[in-house]
Amino acid sequence: MTNAMHEPVTFPVTREHPLDPPQDFTRWREDAPLRPMLFADGHVGWLATGYAASRAVLADPRFSNDVQVTHPPIPQRIRQQTLAKFPGFFLREDPPEHTRFRRLLTGQFTVRRMRLLEPRIEKITSDRLDAMEREGSPVDLVQSFALPIPSLVICELLGVPYSDHDRFQRDSSALLNLDNSIERAREAMESLLDYVRGLVARKREEPGDDLISGLIATGKLTDVEITGASVLMLVAGHETTANMLALGTYTLLRNPAQLAALRADPSLAEPAVEELLRYLTIVHLGPVRTATEDVEIEGRTIRAGQSVTVSLSAANRDPGRFGDPDSLDITRQATGHLAFGHGIHQCLGQQLARIEMRIGYPALLGRFPGLRLATPGEEVAMRSNMAIYGVHRLPVAW
Amino acid sequence: MRIKADTEVCIGAGMCVFTAGDVFDQDEDEGTVVVLLPEPPPDRHAAVRRAVQVCPSGALSISENA
Numbered sequence: 001m002t003n004a005m006h007e008p009v010t011f012p013v014t015r016e017h018p019l020d021p022p023q024d025f026t027r028w029r030e031d032a033p034l035r036p037m038l039f040a041d042g043h044v045g046w047l048a049t050g051y052a053a054s055r056a057v058l059a060d061p062r063f064s065n066d067v068q069v070t071h072p073p074i075p076q077r078i079r080q081q082t083l084a085k086f087p088g089f090f091l092r093e094d095p096p097e098h099t100r101f102r103r104l105l106t107g108q109f110t111v112r113r114m115r116l117l118e119p120r121i122e123k124i125t126s127d128r129l130d131a132m133e134r135e136g137s138p139v140d141l142v143q144s145f146a147l148p149i150p151s152l153v154i155c156e157l158l159g160v161p162y163s164d165h166d167r168f169q170r171d172s173s174a175l176l177n178l179d180n181s182i183e184r185a186r187e188a189m190e191s192l193l194d195y196v197r198g199l200v201a202r203k204r205e206e207p208g209d210d211l212i213s214g215l216i217a218t219g220k221l222t223d224v225e226i227t228g229a230s231v232l233m234l235v236a237g238h239e240t241t242a243n244m245l246a247l248g249t250y251t252l253l254r255n256p257a258q259l260a261a262l263r264a265d266p267s268l269a270e271p272a273v274e275e276l277l278r279y280l281t282i283v284h285l286g287p288v289r290t291a292t293e294d295v296e297i298e299g300r301t302i303r304a305g306q307s308v309t310v311s312l313s314a315a316n317r318d319p320g321r322f323g324d325p326d327s328l329d330i331t332r333q334a335t336g337h338l339a340f341g342h343g344i345h346q347c348l349g350q351q352l353a354r355i356e357m358r359i360g361y362p363a364l365l366g367r368f369p370g371l372r373l374a375t376p377g378e379e380v381a382m383r384s385n386m387a388i389y390g391v392h393r394l395p396v397a398w
Numbered sequence: 399m400r401i402k403a404d405t406e407v408c409i410g411a412g413m414c415v416f417t418a419g420d421v422f423d424q425d426e427d428e429g430t431v432v433v434l435l436p437e438p439p440p441d442r443h444a445a446v447r448r449a450v451q452v453c454p455s456g457a458l459s460i461s462e463n464a
């Protein structure tokens with residue numbers, strides 16, 4: 001190995017261009033797709049920037065995702081981690097605990113079940129577009145379109161009254177804001193847990209036709225576990241798709257040729273969604289895994305106890321996997337990207353997210369043929385300080 | 399080509415159904431993989447290889463000489 005064992009790098013967060021990952025990744029990936037990295041707490045572990053290395057780490061059962069053994073890549077993540085350990089938060093657990101939860105939920109998120117939701121998602125989407133028309137140009141696309149759609153859908157699916165959305169949207173956002181104090185984040189988490197705990201108790205008395213009632217009916221989880229898992233799904237179902245809808249629209253508006261192609265041929269919606277997922281990779285600050293024994297990957301030995309930060313953004317721009325990776329091309333075959341992760345923790349809601357976007361982008365572009373940014377593109381503030389990347393507001397006119 | 403699926407390993411992500419919905423399905427209750435065409439016709443081989451490649455849990459494999 002030539003020059004690859006240099007001093008450990010730190011995880012870069014500054015982007016030279018809002019839609020591209022930090023440039024350091026490109027250089028490091030060419031040099032060593034897996035390289036030493038200094039974590040925020042002083043731990044010396046690894047950074048994976050290559051597609052193959054990232055997949056290998058995420059798929060390998062010798063890596064743990066237990067929040068108690070992983071180190072934070074950037075300082076703010078310390079706060080996130082102290083919050084992520086409570087019963088039912090199966091994302092940050094290993095088998096067999098993780099398997100127990102995932103097994104109870106996967107049947108609820110199958111491709112077929114998600115397709116059954118299509119008419120309902122179409123109705124929710126067109127209702128939002130009607131509301132935008134009534135409101136009149138210009139509007140903030142985040143508040144009027146991108147956030148309400150996934151919020152309404154996940155609320156219906158879980159059986160959470162949408163009338164309470166102000167409360168948990170605020171809490172969810174506080175939780176994902178890396179600039180918030182640990183106290184504020186903890187408060188938001190307590191508030192979310194309190195809210196859902198009450199809901200679970202009510203559903204135990206009066207079950208409905210929804211996922212939380214369904215979990216209660218299995219008899220296999222305690223109320224505390226159902227509460228934790230439901231908070232996880234509520235938060236995960238909120239800001240993720242919302243940011244893809246808003247940031248994806250921003251990206252299309254800044255790439256007029258791609259926008260025109262999608263407008264002209266709505267059958268491109270499916271590959272366009274995959275390409276936007278790859279190109280934007282909104283989970284931009286992790287994930288992290290820790291080796292439970294010595295593991296050799298790409299000729300490097302990761303020692304037991306060492307953490308690896310996987311840069312999904314860098315992996316999805318690996319020229320070894322995607323030709324001309326820094327170009328947005330909605331006609332390419334981008335399936336196989338790592339935007340939803342890889343391995344046993346790959347996003348549970350990914351098929352739902354795909355349908356919301358596949359319906360959302362063409363419906364928006366179809367309803368407003370003259371859709372355009374209402375402020376200069378460079379002035380749109382990016383969510384660099386959030387666990388999920390995107391735009392804070394997106395003023396659009398038509 | 400013959401497809402093998404390990405439902406113990408499967409995590410129900412649905413990527414096989416998303417990639418080749420005529421070859422794969424998911425169990426109603428657990429969401430785990432159901433192989434509809436264990437010996438898919440040649441014109442589906444490329445899609446099946448893609449499905450195997452994108453499976454996040456490594457639950458799918460193929461043997462070519464069946």
